[in-house]
Structures are given as C-alpha cells and as structure tokens.
Amino acid sequence: MSRPMGRPSQSSIRYSGPPMPAETITLDVFRFQPDGDGKTTFQKYDVPYHEHWVVLDALNWIKDEVDGTLTYRWSCRMGVCGSCGMMVDGVPKLSCAAFLKDYYPRAIRIEPLTYFTVERDLMIDQEGFLGKLKSIKPWLIRDDDQTPDGGEYLQTPDQLASYKQYSMCINCLLCYAACPVVGAEEDFIGPAAIALAQRYNLDSRDQGAAQRADALGAEEGVWGCTFVGECSEVCPKNVDPAGAIQRAKVDSVKTWYKKLLMPWGGS
Amino acid sequence: MAEAIQHDILIIGGGGAGLRAAIAVAEHDPDLSVGLVSKVYPMRSHTVAAEGGAAGVVKDNDSFAAHCSDTISGADWLADQDAVELFVAEAPRELTQLEHWGCPWSREPSGHVAVRPFGGMERERTWYAADKTGFHMLHALYQTSLKYEGRIKFYDEWFATSLLVDDGRCQGVVAIELRTGLIHALTAKAVILCTGGAGRIFAFTTNGAIKTGDGMALAYRAGVPLKDMEFVQYHPTGLPGTGILITEAARSEGGILVNRHGDRYLKDYNLGQPVDINDPRHPQKRTMELGPRDKLSQAFVKEHEKGNTIDSPFGDVVHLDIRHLSAKKIRLKLPFVRELALNYAGIDPIREPIPVRPVVHYMMGGIHTDIQGATPLPGLFAAGECACVSINGANRLGSNSLTELLVFGARAGAAAAAFAREHTIGATGVLEKQAEDERRRIREEFLTKTGGTERIAALRSELYHAMETGAGIYRTEASLRQTDQTLETLQGRYRNLQIDDRSNCYNTELITALELRNMLDVAGALLHSALERKESRGSHQRTDHPQRDDAAYLKHSLAYRQDDGKPRIEYLDVVITKWPPAERVYGAEAAHVAPDG
Numbered sequence: 080m081s082r083p084m085g086r087p088s089q090s091s092i093r094y095s096g097p098p099m100p101a102e103t104i105t106l107d108v109f110r111f112q113p114d115g116d117g118k119t120t121f122q123k124y125d126v127p128y129h130e131h132w133v134v135l136d137a138l139n140w141i142k143d144e145v146d147g148t149l150t151y152r153w154s155c156r157m158g159v160c161g162s163c164g165m166m167v168d169g170v171p172k173l174s175c176a177a178f179l180k181d182y183y184p185r186a187i188r189i190e191p192l193t194y195f196t197v198e199r200d201l202m203i204d205q206e207g208f209l210g211k212l213k214s215i216k217p218w219l220i221r222d223d224d225q226t227p228d229g230g231e232y233l234q235t236p237d238q239l240a241s242y243k244q245y246s247m248c249i250n251c252l253l254c255y256a257a258c259p260v261v262g263a264e265e266d267f268i269g270p271a272a273i274a275l276a277q278r279y280n281l282d283s284r285d286q287g288a289a290q291r292a293d294a295l296g297a298e299e300g301v302w303g304c305t306f307v308g309e310c311s312e313v314c315p316k317n318v319d320p321a322g323a324i325q326r327a328k329v330d331s332v333k334t335w336y337k338k339l340l341m342p343w344g345g346s
Numbered sequence: 347m348a349e350a351i352q353h354d355i356l357i358i359g360g361g362g363a364g365l366r367a368a369i370a371v372a373e374h375d376p377d378l379s380v381g382l383v384s385k386v387y388p389m390r391s392h393t394v395a396a397e398g399g400a401a402g403v404v405k406d407n408d409s410f411a412a413h414c415s416d417t418i419s420g421a422d423w424l425a426d427q428d429a430v431e432l433f434v435a436e437a438p439r440e441l442t443q444l445e446h447w448g449c450p451w452s453r454e455p456s457g458h459v460a461v462r463p464f465g466g467m468e469r470e471r472t473w474y475a476a477d478k479t480g481f482h483m484l485h486a487l488y489q490t491s492l493k494y495e496g497r498i499k500f501y502d503e504w505f506a507t508s509l510l511v512d513d514g515r516c517q518g519v520v521a522i523e524l525r526t527g528l529i530h531a532l533t534a535k536a537v538i539l540c541t542g543g544a545g546r547i548f549a550f551t552t553n554g555a556i557k558t559g560d561g562m563a564l565a566y567r568a569g570v571p572l573k574d575m576e577f578v579q580y581h582p583t584g585l586p587g588t589g590i591l592i593t594e595a596a597r598s599e600g601g602i603l604v605n606r607h608g609d610r611y612l613k614d615y616n617l618g619q620p621v622d623i624n625d626p627r628h629p630q631k632r633t634m635e636l637g638p639r640d641k642l643s644q645a646f647v648k649e650h651e652k653g654n655t656i657d658s659p660f661g662d663v664v665h666l667d668i669r670h671l672s673a674k675k676i677r678l679k680l681p682f683v684r685e686l687a688l689n690y691a692g693i694d695p696i697r698e699p700i701p702v703r704p705v706v707h708y709m710m711g712g713i714h715t716d717i718q719g720a721t722p723l724p725g726l727f728a729a730g731e732c733a734c735v736s737i738n739g740a741n742r743l744g745s746n747s748l749t750e751l752l753v754f755g756a757r758a759g760a761a762a763a764a765f766a767r768e769h770t771i772g773a774t775g776v777l778e779k780q781a782e783d784e785r786r787r788i789r790e791e792f793l794t795k796t797g798g799t800e801r802i803a804a805l806r807s808e809l810y811h812a813m814e815t816g817a818g819i820y821r822t823e824a825s826l827r828q829t830d831q832t833l834e835t836l837q838g839r840y841r842n843l844q845i846d847d848r849s850n851c852y853n854t855e856l857i858t859a860l861e862l863r864n865m866l867d868v869a870g871a872l873l874h875s876a877l878e879r880k881e882s883r884g885s886h887q888r889t890d891h892p893q894r895d896d897a898a899y900l901k902h903s904l905a906y907r908q909d910d911g912k913p914r915i916e917y918l919d920v921v922i923t924k925w926p927p928a929e930r931v932y933g934a935e936a937a938h939v940a941p942d943g
Contacts, residue, residue: 143801147802147845147846147847148855150847154554154555154556155390155394155395155554156555157591158685159682160391161394162386198851198852212489218447219490225446227439227442231442235455236452236455246485279448282448284448
C-alpha cells in the first residue's frame, strides 16, 4: 500500500499517482503451504504494470486484491528494515528495491531466498542465521567497562571510518542466498556474520577480538570462504562482506601465529 | 493446546523502546526473566527507519534549560514540564550509554561526538550517525541485548491480540505464534507495551507496514485511556507517491524549501527571514527551514491554496534543494537521502531539487503513562511512540523521539522490574480461561467464518481516505464528523470481513485483519479527541477554532473506550513548572537569542 494507486483524494491537494494502467506484467511466484499437501508449485499472477512500482508493490497488490494467502515479509519499503529479500529472476534482491520496469515486459520469477529452509511461500527460516550472528558476540567488549558518567569513549572520524562500512549490514540475508559455500556447508557462519565480527574487531573502542577468534578461525568461520565474492555483488548496502572476510583471514593467521609463538599470551 | 509461558516481565515490541527496556530489566536485576514478544524480528522494527538523530545536551554552548524551553515551546505548551525536565536531564547519559554499547555516532576531529541542529532548536544538540541514526541505534541495542542470553527470551514473530487482566492488574498477554498459528497465554507480573505508533491509519505516511497502533489498541480495549490522540505530526518533507521520509537533517545541513517560483516561501509564515545560502549564518536556528514541523507542514497547505505548489506526477509538491551543499558534503553527511531520492524519485539531489510534501510521521499521543512509564492499569507500563508521557505535547521536536525511547524505555524497564519484585502471578486458571475465550473468538471471527463479503484492503483504503480528508493538517467539526460517520460504517463492515487464508502456518492475512481492527479503534479515539478540542494548538489545527485557548484547553485529552465502542473524552491539567504559557516565536527573535553556533 506504500505507493498509492486508485486511491484518489477528495481534498484539494492531490496525493495519488497515475490512474490504473491497461498493461499488465506477469509474476510467476513460488508457492509452498506446509498446511496443505506439502507440494511446491509456481503460480502466475497478472499484475497492473506501473513504471514506478517495485516487486513488493506487485506482491501487495496480489495479496490485497486477488489472493490473501500469498505469504511474504515486508515492512519499511525503503530498503532499510531488511525484511523483504527474495530471489527475483534468480538473483537475491530486496523486493522493495527491484523495479518492475527493469524486467517488463517479460514475466518475473519470484522465489524465496535460496539455501534457506522455506517456511511458507516466500518466507524462509531465519533462526539459523540468528544463531550464527550470536556466535560472533556482536557487541562491544571492553577490558574496562565504564559507566556513561565519564563521557563518551573518544573515536576520531578516521577510526570510525575504518569499520563504518561493515556496520551498515541490514541482515537482509541476500549474501547468504548468493554464497555457494552456504549452500554446500550449512554451518558456515557466512558473509554477514563475519562482516559484523570485523565491524566490532576493527572498532577502536572494542577489545573483544580474542573472544571472537574461535568462532571466526574455525573451519565454519573465515576458512570456509572460497572467495567467490558473490556476497559483495548482491549486498544492497555496499557492506563488502568479501573484503571483510579477506581481512579476517589475515587477522586469523596472525592470531594463530601469536598463539603458537607466545602460548602464554601476548598482546 | 498451547503450552503456558511465564515470565517476570513481558515486553511487547522489539524496537528501540522495547529493547532498551529489556536491557534495563536485565541490568537492574539478573534474577528477573524477560520475555520480548515482537511481531517482527526486532531489527525489522520501525526504529530502523529513523534518519536524522537524537537530541541530548552535551556541548558547552548548550544547556538543559535551552533543551527544555525548545521542547516546551515546540509542544505549544502541552508538554508536562516535569517530564520534559527529567527527560532532558537523563538524555545525555542515555546517549552516552548507547555510545558505550557501540553505536557509531558521527564524530568531531577531536574524537568527541558531533552534533547538528534540528528544527525548533536554539542550539545544535542532535547526535547522529550520518543519516541512518535509527538504524544504528536499533542494531546496537539488538546486538547488545543478545549479551543477556538466558535473561531475555525472544518471541520473534509473535503477535499479541489482547491483554490478560485479572484482579485489577495486567498479568500477561494472549499472542499468536505466527510460525505455528498456536495461540498462547503468556503470563507475567508486569507487561510493558513498546509497539510504536499508528501512522498507517493514514494514506500517506513515512511509517512502515507494521505501524498499526497495536499496543495503543490493546491498552484502550482494556480500559486504559489514550492521551492527546488528536495530535498527529506531519513531517514536511516526504517523497511524493511513496511517503518515504527525507530527513530534517537535509535542512539542518543547509537545504532550502522553495515553491514553483523558486521562492523560499517560509518567509511568509512567521518563521523569520532568510539569509542567503552562501551567508555563513545560514542555516539560522529556529528560523525558516529550521522552524518546527507543524508550522512547516501548515505552510505547505497555505502555499497550495495560493497556487504556489508544483504539479508532479504524484501530486502537489514543493522543492527541497540541497545542491548548494556540494557533492562531497551530501555524500558524507546525507548518503541515505541521496540513495532514497535516486531509488524512489529518480532524482540525484546533487544535481536536481527533491520533490517533497508533508507526510504523516508520528503520533504525539498514545497510552497514558506517568513519568515512570506506568499506566493507570497496575502492572501495565508503556514507552516509546505508543506511549504519551507527555514530553511531546501538541508537536514533537525533531530528534526528541529517538532519545525518548531510550530515556523512557529504561525508566519503564526499571519501574516494571520494581513492580514485578513486589507481585506474584495470580489465578492462572482465570488467565487461561481468558486465553481460551480469545482463541475461540479468533477462530470464529476469522478462521472458520463463512459468508463474509468484505476484503481487508477495501476497508483499509476507505479508512486511509477518510482520515486524510477529514483529520489531516487542517480539520473542522464538519470534516471530523464526516470521517467519524465513515469510521462507524467501517466498524460495521469489519464484522462482515472474510479472509482467504485459513491455514495455521504464517497466516499473515489473519494478522492483517487483526491489525485493521486496531487501526479502526485508534482512529476512533483520534477523531473524538480532535472533535472535542475546539481550539488550534501545534499540529491540531481547527479552521473553525483557529486560536489557541489556554483557559479551556491547556489540558491533555484522555479517550476512554466505552462499552458501545465509542470514546468518552476527559481532561487532565498540563504540568507547568518554570515555563509559563507564552506565544511561540520563531525567526528573528529566536535568531537573536542564538547569535552564532
């Protein structure tokens, strides 16, 4: 309902967009209802074609006007809540940022994010990802936790810039759906979780890198990555998880050598 | 049958306020167990979309008195001044605490946090993380909350449908587990509602799909009054068509608003006189583009009446021009503004002005609470946009809401923890019986019902239309009455609703139907509060009563739901401490008070 259509206002100020168009575009949508016969199918819907519409607008139109059973997640419709990731013609995308005009007049194939268990229709199971997120301890770890009364921890703009990019992840999971390692190795903690670990490791206020080293250095950690780089290609926020993983590999080697050479612990 | 779930404290809503409350409980008392019930994964909550920043006094040139005075005059004197004073005093500590939890606040070269000015501010005091402040705050809070494993249990994608009330106090909620469709009784010694606002009752809003007034409706139906519901904030700069927000930070960095003649029209609306965009004094605080949101949105309507707005494919607009800021500054300080304008308006603000118009953004009103976040129903607390303390009065100042959810989220968490330590869960049989009634109601009204003819989307779009035309920026008794009549019809038609989806697993259509009921209830409270307030104050502008009337209405409205579903409106005096009611002055005089920055 985000992009008003056919909802004329009587007030003198105009709100609404152009009238309903004659052209339509076909969405070929993956369907799976666990309550039903358990079969997966594709269902075709003809949707009014608006140049300014995104795939999410088309799905909302279907759910509102044609088929209330179509199931998917969405909220902000402005590319920041991370809810509405799905495969659009085989590519992981935020459906709120995938414009119909980039596909028209062809039909668009809509599927749930690949490599995830499908709960229903376009909804995937995110619990596994949350476990991976937690495993890298994504919070600021300090040797000397201070109360706020002493003022802020100082951090220069350059220090901020060194990790800022990795803090932009919206947890939309597109990078997992693009990563062949995630497909082959279920336990691989994956691009977003590794980027987030680097976000904290590189933060000048944080001293928790050693506590994250085990999760990162494990076989399921950075060493799982074969550097395909697809994660950075599909990231809608330019987080560059592939870059984060490469950096983490270097750090992981350093930690390993340190442990080997200074088993009593060095800093 | 669904298993019974018990916690010391239940928090409904996993946005900024809910997460801050959960951490407050975990830090106050490690023995208390918290259940956090959210209809979406917490990092999807709408706090994520807040852009500009969070206000807190931290620089030497600023003062608590100045933050209080800006907030109170911004509120058109309807804010409770005791609440504002403690809010302002606790704000810096909360923002610093969030810094300690990793929030990547933008910095000065010295390493101290940087601040920017926002509308209606005498001094710059808005902490920001570029122009994605809400996103960074929410993720910092969520990630920090994961530290408290075992103490905070997350019920992600659970939707609360009613409060469990027995023995005169709130002792839990009934909630649908979306994944299974099971309807559970969750009992607790205290419940905190942190469900956000209700912008989705309007057609054109910055709010995400989830902002359907759920917590407000839960409390309202349990007999708790909704306070100051007539005050709805229109943000002056939304993208036409989508309603996507272009942050006030665009203007605090120097962006200007112009009409079809290229004229900085705000000069005609008692907001002071412009200085040239190349003048080092630009932008002037509390002046022109940095006036308060209510006055800027009202000026748009007046410009439209004069024929000065610009015709666009998505309706009437004015232009927000930031080209003079330079590509470098736009990329550094307003990258999200550029991304949104590029993606959703096809405009690169480095080269072209951005088309904008006023858009429903925020509810000043909400669940009536005291300064501890306690509602009149013992055991029930509320914080964040769903609550009304009130620090926002008739018009919220930009960047006070992100701070509010920290200050009052933490306070509500502490107060609920204290309450929980002194109480036990009562007769669980009675509560389970209430849950069973709710299960039957939902089954009969939606899942097994036959013969209904109404679709959710049809009712929803009629509600949008009626609210926008009758209860928008300017209202009259006639427009409000007409909208209320439509609402009554919609309430009747709601009983004839039919949903397509009868399954248990992730029945999102059922949730949408339940959200629509919440929206209708909240809209009713809003309309009647607006009808009864026969004056113009802040965001509530009655063209049939154009003056502020302190003698009659320096009061909060309280909407109580009656048995027939209609609200009864009562009033409560506003708390005045040090700032006696006065005229709101923006422009020249304000600039005189704040000579430089």
